[in-house]
Amino acid sequence: MSKLDAAVERFAKALDRLEAAVARRGQGAPQRELQALRDDRARLENELGAVKSDFASLESVADEIEVRLDGAIRDIQRVLDG
Numbered sequence: 001m002s003k004l005d006a007a008v009e010r011f012a013k014a015l016d017r018l019e020a021a022v023a024r025r026g027q028g029a030p031q032r033e034l035q036a037l038r039d040d041r042a043r044l045e046n047e048l049g050a051v052k053s054d055f056a057s058l059e060s061v062a063d064e065i066e067v068r069l070d071g072a073i074r075d076i077q078r079v080l081d082g
Contacts, residue, residue, distance in 0.1 A: 004051060008044050015041055 015037050022034070 004048060008048050011044060012041060 018037065019034070
């Protein structure tokens, strides 16, 4: 799990604990603060999704480059050997 994944997970758990504590006390936490936390959570989840998508794209490009480099190395080796 990446550091970002771990941070988002910790944030989500903290928000869940806050919501549970507010419900147990029977007192309404300031709705603006609670909504701000929910908005932050949603924003972080969206950012995490974008980062994961970027990572997948970069990983795909890296795989393609690896295949091409391997081919070029084989071609150079054949020329040198033959």
